[in-house]
Amino acid sequence: MTVIITIVCIIAVGSYILTNLKAIGYIVEVSTVGRVTFVQGIIALSLVMVIYETLGGMRSVAWTDAIQGILLIAGCIFIFCGIEYQYGGISTVAETLVVSRPDLWHPPDFEQKRLWLSTIIIIMFGISIYPQAIQRIYAAKNAKTLRRSFQIMVFMPIVTTFFLVMVGIVGLARFQGLDKQGSEEITLLLLNDMSIHIPGVKYFIILFLSAAVAAIMSTVDSALLAISSLFTQDIYKRFRPGASQSNLTGTGKIFSWVLMACMAYFATNLPQTIWRLTEIKLEILCQVAPAIFLGLHIKSLHGRSILSGLSIGICITLLIMFSSSIGLSIEPKPWGIHAGVWGLAANFSTVGITSIYKRMPVKC
């Protein structure tokens, strides 16, 4: 079971690295006006990240995370203020959108509401068990520090995503008719537009882009560290139980380089959007949630029940996701609900049923 969960986490976190590499490629290409291409940007920054992660390990990752996080929040606030100044604030933008996009003002229909809840579920279960986040739990000085950090952390998604959602809404009013590819670059398009109308804001834009690139690098290096730890402790050590710490550390670093090379290759070639890759990652990763949530709180739970649930959850998720590729006529999101949520429901149900079955007395 440990090996299967480790492999699932490695695949999910690898996909996480993939989405961030794609994002960094777009940022570099648009901010340099094509002088540095998408592929060059990914390769160059991948090398930077894997080098400092190899040299510094957990401590360098923690320090860079702290600095990059501060830069990101400061950059978001500056850009938000710039948008308020240039475009007249959200109320003014809303008046434009009422005319150009009246569909936005209607509440979502019932299917969209089901998709909304389904998205919340995969995010809630998937993100809460990010291996790099769990790794940070063990790095806390004590329980009080951990509790305080969680109390602050619950507000961070609102703070960070709110500003960027505002950017998206203003961009929607300013740049109409963008296709999927164009919409992935909306933040950069808006920032470029602002720099044309307000020359002085370009320095803030540099700060924001630095913050965004820094945040992505912070995310990727954390994920890379988590994956190398997962691989060395839960897979490599099983085959080499007598391996020394230096051997494990070296193996982890080699694995990081190989993984980064693979992810850089996929980031430059896979056609899916960043959001679709994020959905796929979360749908697979959330299948591990029952193992952690139930395993922590129900001591009598048997490992085989967890393994059964995990296997069935992953099979159902992958079956629905790739049904069209294997000739089955199942919708990608049956009833407006993600494949991962169907898999998660089957997962929890299987764990429950097998646990009850194991407790039933055997009749002779």
Added chain:
Amino acid sequence: MTKLRVCFISALLVIASVPWFFTEFMSGHVLGFPTWAFYSLCITILYAIVTACFFQRYWSLFADDEG
């Protein structure tokens, strides 16, 4: 307060953050946001505040290894 109640309240707030009861006849706007989006944002902020309070008051409840 038991663990189950804490989890139930959290789940309830998460489900409530979806604007289930907003229909096409409720398509105004508040502070530049569609009404349904403003409602969802308010519930999300409430959820964050409630979760932070739960961490403060019931941390030891979940730290109990005996479950």
